Amino acid sequence: MQSQDVAPRPSSSSEPLVDVEQAEAALVEHYPRLVRLAYLVLPPRLGRGRRVLTAHALVQRALPRGSSPAQAIPAQSTGRGTDPGYSYVRLHVVRAALEADRPRAGRSRSLSAQLPPLLPQVWGLRLFPRSGGADELALDQRLAALPGPARAAYVLRGLEKLADHTVREVLDAAGVADPGAALRQADRVPAQYALLESPEFDPCSLQARPTDLMRRRRHTRAALAAAAALAVCGALLVLPGGGWGPDGAAAPAYARNPSAEAALDPGRLVRAAPTAWRTSARLDFSVWPARGGLTADTALLRRALAVWARPGESVRVSATPGTASGGPAGPPQLLYAGTVDHARVVLLYDGLRIARYAEPKDSTAGAVLDLARVDGAAGGRAAAVVLGRSDGNVRYLAAPWVRGAAERDLMKPAAAPVDLGLTDGVTGSLASPVQQTGACASWHVLQLTGASGTHLLTDLGELVPAGLTTGRPTAPHEVSGEAGLRAWAPLACGLAAVRAQGVRSVNTWEYAEQPLPDASGTATWACTRADTWRGDGPRVLAQFRAPGGKYAAVAAQGEDVPDCGARDPHVLAGVLWKSGAGDWYLLAAGSRDTESINASGGVRGASQGHLLAVAATRGAQATLKGTLADGRPVEPLR
Template sequence: MEQQATAPRPLPPVDVEQAEAALIEHYPRLVRLGYLVLPPALGRNRRVLTAHALVQRALPRNRVTTTELTGLAVPAPRGGAGSPADPGYAYVRQRVLRAALEAGRPRGRWQLPKPGQLPPLLPQVWGLRLFPRSGGADELALDQALAALSGPGRAAYVLRVLELPSDSDVRQVLKAAGVEDPAAAVVEASGLRTPAGSRDASLLESMEFDPCSLQARPTDLMRRRQHARAALAAAAAAAVCGTLLVLPGSGWGPDGAAAPPYAQNAAAQQALDPAKLTRASTGTWKRADRSGFAVWPARGDRTDDQELLRRALAVWARPGSSVRVTSTPGTATGPAAGPPQLLYAGEVGQATVVVFHDGLRLVRYAEAKNGDTGGAALDFARADAADGDSATAVVVGRADGNVRYLTAPWVSEVAVRDLLKPGESAQPLRTAADGVTDPTISPAPTNDCRSWPALQMGGRLVTDLGELTPARLTVGAPDGQHDVTGPAARADWAHTACHLQTMRSQGVRSVNSWTFATQPLPGGAAGSAEWLCTRAETWRGAGSRVLALFQPPGARPGAASPPVARAEDSPACGAHDPHALAGVLWKSPAGNWYALAAGSDDVESIAATGAVQATASGRLLAVPAKPGARSALTARLTDGKKLTAIH
């Protein structure tokens, strides 16, 4: 039942000193508020830095008038004297709330970004990723539930739990922060289901949501080194080009969106000549010892259009300033070393598309269907060592949330399957004679995971992660990965699919889901929980991502398993380290807390140290624990080696 709202009373003017005193006194509280309201799509590192920046920019430039404070109530504190209730705090809180909400609003095409939508100038940390400490399964489940809310709904939930005593006060503060429909935001927040047995306020007050108590990890060291080298090379190239641009040249001519020529040598000239493009014959893939992009024939109705091919090669070699260039991590965007292979040239939707392969990379050139090169695009992706399993398709077109694929010549049938509905049959997808599919829905690039389309190509299952090549999905132990076939494998992926959102645009080649343990639950609970390890391998080798998931019994098909551990550039659950160990705090239906841990088949014993101290023979551990208890896990393998938990 809603508490009686406190009538807002007129607030006196607030000066800079009063606002600064409130900000300093309640800085952790304000940063937590900003962190929770900011869009989860920013990622935890960016949200942490942006929340600190928003709070630090919340001070007024001068004295705040009474008019500026209109609508800012100072209600009776939630929980007594422990909550701030003064005009200075109300003003700063409103500034932080407004900026955090603005960061999540869509921006018009010609509209300047708001402060919260820009990377923060200060504070800034170079070479490190900062993120709050991970909590238990309840905190992770609540974090996922908050991510599914809109910005106003998330703000309403956080204000209700942490700040204000009544829904009327929440609506009043949301309205003052610029929310168009505060009542709808409160209703949306009311519909959020907190994890079973959670303690609401103490969950939001846990370390999982504390951006002032942080863990630090290095960024991608290899990528930093590559970027530093690329920056030096770019600076040198810019200096050379700046000099050459003042020299007479042959102009733009038929090269379309290509920049003016900057070099003349035999290899570069051959790479620009459409007549020297290599082409695999139609039946090469049937006779080849090894399948891959190198045996794809040239397809499409424009493979003989010399002017189109010349424009595409020239733009690849010298992309002009109007060309949109994208690349997957670790992919060079320079010109070809020699004549590349032509895979496709034709019209796809409202665009004309050319796809090349130079042995290491796939390159897609796209221009308007009418030949206008003003909005040309150039996309690069690693494709070295591709085989029959990973060279199944290439994305040739994206429009309005749909995607079209050019399929491998050995793919005879294509169907679309929703990973979140493992019991439903795959729907056939028409493929033209040149190998291009009809448009099909691509997974939405948001945290609203209501479906996850994937392509079934024979026995192989692949999905679009926002790149030129779809990622192959597999199941099984690292030394026995196989295609996703059968109800059990599809059921595992139904609980894992939504976590693919964190792997978009990372150059992912394949993702494997491995159920490494099944654990009977203690405390009289019925059923057993499953432990899964999901590992994403990239084309460049480095940059792998590992998630440990805990799936309690009784979850509906398609419900995402709560992640209990994350790791980057880790060999865990892979060919070089085919082991897994993870733990979680779990609350039984009777209200008792337990520390659970599980390891893969070759784990001989598990030990927990810290707040929970226990040992167990075998690969399962379950002991009583206190809420919020933190411990470190180690295991001993059957060969005597030590194994640490995924982290």
């Protein structure tokens, strides 16, 4: 890619004037969007924390000093019209963010956007946006590979909804030498514009983490003697046993702590025997042996442990909801250390969490740390961990008791599985369903076969894949036969609703079959429940599938409810349905122990049993109530 110089362009004297009050009003009204725009255009090499502060500083510096000519470039086509105040502020934000991506040489180049802002400074805290899912991470990496003008073009298209000719005008006014080339380079990134609105790229909704607490505590004491300071530095550089080497992307350590040092010593890593799983009473992560070609690379293991304990500002850290992000309390267990695609990867396990550290093969810059909660995992829930993602594919490390790995399309239950192969426990590449765009036409899952049986696992954008099961909530079973595959086929695309939520397993249960009015065939009702590792916040869907339909429709849904679970294996839901003859009906179904269903409100009717079909009108609103065989009431899922 050719570099594109950025230099301010003079404004025409005929352009409308923008005074301070007009620009300030636009800045205050659209401040969150302007800061997001600056954050996305700023060079990723600044690090997430510095990008946040710099984005806020650039927006706050964008006000004119008096009345300034405004560029005649429209604002976003929806919502802001042609407000010259907003156009002026946006242009100056884009220009300043592009200047931050230029080299510092040359007198004519401004340094104001390249230097860290003097204010605001938040002492004792590191601020950065909330971590998103796999889609946001992939988009951020693609944007980081673009030059500044191309990145600005992509963001103006996606975030500001500007047409290409307007983007050219904004880039030209911001000093880009070749706006057309910037647009062509932006075309290389998939148009996932909706992701730009996600919390991953919101510098106004931040997470806070403390800086090194021991260092701050030490700074509150009286001034230390120079000899004591040198002794502390020497202790950090020359650690016991001849030193462990540099920490790579980890933040600096400032205090000696024997327990913490033991957890960071690669020589103390726990390594299970290769055959430990054969005699163990429990098949879980504790019996995984250390695999991979870099298990003897002490420097790599040291960096992985140090980054886990204290990730630096440049490290991308993600954790499934409910997962603690602190370092290990003691020496963790080594599961894997090796090269995967274009990265060096280390997998560690501390009894409660899996940690994945990854760095480029030729550098320690751009390190990534992923954490996932796995407490209580056994059998199928401890059968695989994500090793790496590349080009929309995912590669897994399988448990030592797994003998075969295959790929299945969940939406084609009759199709034979495709063998993925296993090399030292590493599977071949599998198309990840969370990376697909557009209409949901397939959902590829991982099928593992071994000592713990056959398990079907799906990637939901996290470190540990979620297990898929079928059957009554009190006795779910693995999806291994044709009946289980057929039950999941019309429901597969609904799995997209539970991505990146820390899901442990998803169970689906066909709880009712209902003959339809007008002799239209038989419909099926299914209840799908996603349970998380943390135990709370599951999502429950009641889905209705008409005869001949390829997909099931969501009739009702609820979150953090006991319905359709082991504690309360009951469900009730209803839907308005139009027959082939053009008549509308209220259909409702409960689990088989539902003794009666009553409808009131816009539709009135009652039935004995777990099925209800009542004539209705289009758009009618009804309230459902059910009674179980033991006399207890059951409410519809909501």
